[in-house]
Amino acid sequence: MSELRYEAPDSVASAIKLLAAAGGPTRILAGGTDVIVQMEMDMIDPELLLDIKHIPGLREIKAENGGFRIGATVSGMEMMEHAALCATWPGLIDGVKLIGSIQVKGRATMAGNLCNASPGADSVPPLVTAGAIAHVVGPNGARDVPVEQIPVGPGKTSLTKGEIIESFFLPARARNSGDAYLRFTPRTEMDIAVVGVAVNLTLDTAGVCTAARVAIGAVAPTVLLVKECADALIGTKVDEAAIDKMAAAAAAACRPIDDKRGTKEFRIKMARVLAKRVAQKALERARHVA
């Protein structure tokens, strides 16, 4: 057990420097809703806790190139209170809303949800289907990374020593688009997804699907972005047959494990059920959004 150091730098540059210089394990303290719990349960024993909440400018949601830029320390509740964001990306908000309780969401961030790298993280599938890009800064400069490339396995990310996610970029939205996320849990809240499915799709004026992304959580070491699901929808009117085909592709893509939260078999069944329901919801949203 090492002595714990706490730092709260006031710039990204000094944050990077502190992380890069640390000898032992480090954790970024955003909302702390994963980090503090893991420390309490003796799952991690960091040498440095780097609080990024005092860095100016990171706690903002800004319009950018027709899309949005969301800073790393924006909390779940702040996203849910942002009217334009909620109207444009309701599926992402579906995911954020499911994280813990109001109290938990008052602290929890999307960057934390992504970088904790749990396959069951609720904001990640809709973030992936939104095509979000993480802006990563580190000792060797900045890079833009599609969010699905950040987690590489349970608890593991592709970020290298000293790197931080500074913000996320959500691209401009095509007309007639809709996204949605649903998860299955035995309880109504404060639970971990047995399966989570996100669908994001765009229709043309004739109601034909021109673009789609489907992501599934909690059925593999990382959130899966399933091309076969998208292919099942693109070019169709997202009718029952297309949705069934998409749901079958979702079930086929699952590579879950048996664990205390559900058997493989049950998870695959749920993925199929949820895929259908969530596609329907995304479709309704796409039809209503002019």
Add this chain to the structure above:
Amino acid sequence: MATILEKPGFNPDRQYKIVGTSPVKHDGFDKVTGRAKFAADAFLPGMLIGKVLRSPHPHAVLKSIDISKAAALPGVKAVITRDDFPEIKQGTGAGDMTRIAMAREKVYWEGHPVAAVAATSESIAKKALKLIDVHYEVLPHVIDPVEAMKPDAPILHDYMRTKGAKGPDAEKPTNVVERSVLAICDVDAGFAQADFIVEHTYDTKPMHQGYIELQSCIANYSDDGQVDLWCCTQAPWVYRDRLTEILKIDSSKIRIQQSELGGGFGGKTTFYLEPLSIVLSRKAKCPVKMTLTRSEVLRATGPVSGTQSTIKMGCKKDGTIVAVDSTLIFQTGPYTGSAFTNAPQAMLTRYELKNVRTVSYEVVSNRPKVSSFRAPCVPQVVFGVEDCVSELARKVGMDELDFRLKNAIVEGHKTIYGETFNRIGFVETLEAAKNCDHYKSPVPKGQGRGIATGFWFNRGGETTGTMNLAPDGTVNIILGTADVAGSRMSMSMMAAEEFGIPVDRVRSVLADTNSLGYNRVTAGSRTTFSSGMIVIDSARKIIAELCRRAAKIWNVPEEGVIFEDGHCRPASSNVGNFEPLSMKDIASKTTYTMGAIAGHSEMNVTGAGPGFAVHIVDVEVDKETGLTSVKRYTIVEDAGKAISPLQVEGQFQGAAVQGIGWALNEEYIFGDDGRLQNPGFLDYRMPVASDVPMIDTVIVEVPNPKHPYGLRGVGEVPLTPAMGAIGNAIGNAIGIRPRSLPMTPAKVLALMEAGAKAG
């Protein structure tokens, strides 16, 4: 001291002023503002922090423990192991208790304490635990009681022989603690008369009591051998006497002060940390504070037993139940003490039965020793009983409540365990259920409705309390029974009722074990009843004394004084024309009369009134996911008399919520290695607020003739029917009755799929 309540009969003509209202609880303000002092809030100067080293193995021989490195760590003030506890023979009550506190020959569950450390900080204590070197010889383990009964199962205790067993196996080492039979008349003859017979096997899981407050205590062992112990407990006197037994310290030297209790539900009737903190404090010569983590609570404290039960029940065409034959298996952890004999007595009591046989087994396995939980061992069996009853009602073609009414036990009838019932309210409760809005409204489309009933004895027992009158006429009550659910307020209300004064002129506090005589554990739904008797008796003694003093002041005979609405008055104008004397008038002048006025009472309280409940539940089951949502829930129950209706409702509602958790999701999940996989509330899935609907309540009041106000207990009855009712509701929603708890989405979905296949 003699009691005034020698014959504490119910007075049907009494008009109540305070009883039956629901004033704000006196401990409520501190609880909502965060000022209430729970055990973990206690602090002593020079206090050390204690931590426990726990076995990672569910079953192993404890070969050796080397504490030298830990003891040498700067900041460590004491390290203790089995060598610091007196040797007590295995297989005895005290022998089991000391081994639960600290492992001796073997470890019996993952989380079994093998050493403890007291240090100047928690982090040093944790560091020290890692420096303790323990050698284990790992043995095969067994978690499930049915597995543990098999001939080739790993044996926990070589010395164990089944109590009540006959035949060649009776002399062999076994995991079956006891085989017990309760039989009346002739079940075979009973079944011969049956037109319909049902038989099923049910499986239920051990259930955590779900208290939010983690166990915590501080022990201060002084240089002259006096022990002060602050802890959260439902049983201070029981703790004291058990500590005396296992630590060989005089009872009068151990003073236990109970803190506010952040939930117990039976889980705080057994100690875990207390003996360790006393022994650490003795060795370190400093006070030692210890607090369990949530993970320790789930891994190393006792839930209530899980069961496997097989129940066969038969009835005639007219709906008369003619025979019930059951086999029940109870898991108890590594040591006896599951209170499993409650089950054969209570599982069927509420029905008029002639031919009954119940064979029960208590079985040890490699999990923490079970503890108590609201009506221990009964709800898990009622889960099956009420399925059989409902299925028979359907076969006969009777309304489910009418079927139960037809078989309901009534006053003057003898129960299967030998008691002859005095006035009871089962029929009234069933009728109130029939008349309640929930039962009368149709089952909403797509939902299923379930009905179940339950019974609990309610208890009395040894109880002591004291009441003091202050010079300003206010009243202070000193109680020994723990306040698990607002009982201090109920006591204040009963005293205020007796005196005819406002309830805020009475305050109830909880005594330490040196300040009062023995109080039995706060359990069995006995507290408001038993301590209530003490309070009424003490108040009546004070009233008698007030009259005596008034007689003295007025210089009239004692019979010339009556007490009414907080005042002594002349019994009639013949006595004299005196101004009434208030309690304050008399109490402020006690120096000039005969000194301070107090009432004291100690009784072995008898006459507890049995309680009965009916639960009505509507559920909706998602046909694609198997997810059950509880849509509507009503509890109808006989309280005898609700002292504070709001608190009675709270008891009903809390029990329903616990029942919903037990029914749908709660379960300890073990890996093949015998280690618990869900030691936290994330995966030990207790219901959250949004999982439960508003629980409606109907309080029936059929007075208990043995209590002055007629009250019965309400703490345990309301859990007994819960899982049975929810199971019946799911069964009616999907057409197949689940018979294994928890009824998770995966299990319910599998049932529906199997049903669809079978057509």
